[in-house]
């Protein structure tokens with residue numbers, strides 16, 4: 437049997453972290469088992485459907501590098517098929533027409549119970565004229581149903597908890613409950629892995645599968661994601677949309693590692709590459725209790741994957757951020773400089789934003805702008821020191837990290853009681869316009885003698 441999993445988001449306009457985890461688990465399970473992973477847009481509520489919302493989901497999947505098989509299915513487009521199944525159930529006596537008026541239904545609600553099944557056994561000849569009926573499923577009345585959930589274990593519900601819910605509205609459109617089942621069947625879904633907020637739906641969906649004589653897929657209901665303080669993960673805890681994490685400079689592989697550990701584990705392993713996960717992932721490893729979102733853990737993983745990442749890929753991924761944050765697109769020369777410093781930049785960076793902010797000085801040219809702290813550092817005393825240093829640097833034949841550092845040390849010894857920081861800090865301010873950067877001696881070496889001297893001059897002679 438080929439394993440087929442699905443990701444069926446409703447097009448809400450963005451991809452929630454919880455949805456991303458659901459997609460990832462389905463993708464991992466399919467890919468780990470040589471199966472298929474399919475995507476279906478649950479757009480039966482046409483008011484909510486728009487192309488932009490669908491694109492947001494596609495962008496989310498693409499960013500996370502979760503590839504899917506076949507065409508993306510639109511649930512809305514299958515409506516005729518859903519209605520056909522409703523009519524088959526009707527003909528088979530598994531469903532019936534109900535002519536209740538809205539007032540009658542309201543009356544039942546007011547009495548504190550659900551639909552009282554009054555049309556279940558009525559003769560169709562009693563149908564009132566001029567009323568379009570809905571079609572309701574015949575839910576079992578006595579006994580109970582147990583679902584063997586791959587995560588939650590055995591879950592039992594008494595049949596008196598189930599009602600004869602509507603599968604086809606009076607206007608002939610299918611309800612969500614029916615559409616999901618028909619689509620899951622038609623798409624050969626073998627495993628339904630989704631949030632446990634859908635566990636109750638599973639019992640209703642099983643009624644339809646059984647009534648049609650279709651195989652019921654394996655259900656695996658994932659515990660919800662909570663915020664750090666408990667409580668459902670929401671905006672008050674921080675970013676909830678996948679795209680926000682992309683914008684904050686997270687790498688997709690870090691996000692995947694983080695999300696897969698939200699609810700699934702393999703021993704005590706924290707750092708799990710996607711390749712490794714494809715070997716290890718199984719439904720047994722999914723825990724029953726809610727996972728807490730831990731921003732620090734995510735950041736640590738991101739650091740790890742930034743350090744591991746191929747430098748040219750990282751620069752490529754960073755280019756939009758250079759533009760957005762600094763209005764600069766590093767040219768070939770600047771990219772070469774950043775590349776030369778990449779190992780150090782990567783080991784410092786928790787996010788791509790930090791990588792960008794700490795390397796953008798390589799892409800700048802004089803006159804640099806100096807931030808507040810750098811401006812404060814470049815006082816009269818420091819400028820005198822920089823002027824002296826400049827002469828020493830200018831005299832270097834080999835403009836290397838070591839020689840630059842030694843020149844600074846000499847100046848510190850002669851003028852600053854040996855305090856290297858008193859020379860290196862102003863040098864950093866002059867070369868970067870900030871007070872935070874990788875090793876400034878190495879940075880100077882990468883900038884080269886001419887550019888270093890130019891920047892020092894610009895700092896010393898600035899208005």
Ligand code: GLU
Nearest residue numbers: 444445446478616630634
């Ligand atoms: N469209 C549903 C949602 O976005 C998913 C339903 C399902 O997985 O069966 O929550």
